[in-house]
Amino acid sequence: MGLSKEQLLARLKELQIGFSQYEHPVVLTVEAQAKYVGHLGGGLSKNLFLKDKKNRFYIVSALADTKVDLKVLSIRLGLGKGGLRMAPEEALGELLQVPLGCVTPFSLVNESARHVSLLLDQKFKSQEHCFFHPLSNDTSISLSTHDLDKFLKSIGRDPSYVDLEANPSVGKDQPPDLASLVPSGSTVLPDPPEAAASSKDSIENPVSVSNKSTTSTANATKPSTNAKNTKDKPVNGVHVSKSVTDVGKLVEDLLDKTSALLLSETTEETIKKHGAQLGAAISNSIRSHLRAELESTIMTFKNSAYTEGFHAGVHHHAKRTY
Structure with missing residues (x-):
């Protein structure tokens, strides 16, 4: 204490x-x-x-x-x-x-x-x-x-x-x-209660930032074993990166970018300039700065998820006998 x-x-x-x-x-x-x-x-x-x-x-x-x-x-x-x-x-x-x-x-x-x-x-x-x-x-x-x-x-x-x-x-x-x-060593924080409860399901994608992102990541790792094995491995010449299919990491990255932009926009100068309209001004600025980057990030996530799902399906159908 x-x-x-x-x-x-x-x-x-x-x-x-x-x-x-x-x-x-x-x-x-x-x-x-x-x-x-x-x-x-x-x-x-x-x-x-x-x-x-x-x-x-x-x-x-x-x-x-x-x-x-x-x-x-x-x-x-x-x-x-x-x-x-x-x-x-x-x-x-x-x-x-x-x-x-x-x-x-x-x-x-x-x-x-x-x-x-x-x-x-x-x-x-x-x-x-x-x-x-x-x-x-x-x-x-x-x-x-x-x-x-x-x-x-x-x-x-x-x-x-x-x-x-x-x-x-x-x-x-x-x-x-x-x-x-810069500190000489990193600090390991103990998992929150929710994270500890779901740690067995999220070993391959550990996230230690927040309860919500940890739970999301755990749920995202439950698809079939074949789908897991395709992560970070080239399949038929296509490389699927785990970093862009990890829901928790994606959400955390988006929140980090938004928080950093919000802090940089909230200054004494902007408060004096916009007064009661400060909220609307910051909202518009965040929209204009992040729109293109978010569209690109989400499209990459969508394409990577599709590619991973496709290869998982290929492996699954390969086991069928006719």
Whole structure:
């Protein structure tokens, strides 16, 4: 069980870290938090809990008005354009041991988060003090970056402040500037209850992101043994890739792309520009950006599923006697 808010605050006092504490109703967004502490001055923080394709996890903590482009950040970490995505909700409980809306640098206090990398916005240093939730989003505390660093060093962390809005070139002679911040090892999360129950049916296509995608994948692997054996094997010169016939992976990829686009479109600038029409504006943008890609992806899935079914049928009919 992770530290409680009270235990964390007690530890800060033991470390002689100065902070101010403000109680308020539970908040899930920076905008909601601003209603209670925004008038006090200082910098409000937004915090993203991310993962890469190798199950390595990251917390990106930035000022509320800092624009964080996940595609650019992914390239700077050496992960490629689509290397970062939002971490699954179960990872909040298993690794950070905090509920939704409570991710902050203080989440790293628990031993279970020892392999989670932390990227801090260098703009924090321009603020006299910054606001964070102390493991619970019904409270905000403000402290200086000096005191934040003191806390991080007390748990064995060397604070890394990054210009999150920079977009440096990356190439053969210009290696990724943030590659050193990539965790050294991957993290294996235990299967959710539903996933564990269906693990026998989904051994060939393991998915560890969400209950829904795991169940879908398990159902997708139940066709005949002949159909399974055709995956990733050339049949009559045609190669059927398991990656495009895995329903769970397809759905997860689509959700990742949509989430990344949604995050990139939801900025302070777009909020001011569109006001009450923000939802419609973002919806239209997502439609225009994803339409062609979704059509292509679904057509590939359709064709691959047809090809796999055809070859499964060929193998089945070959056993008939006339």
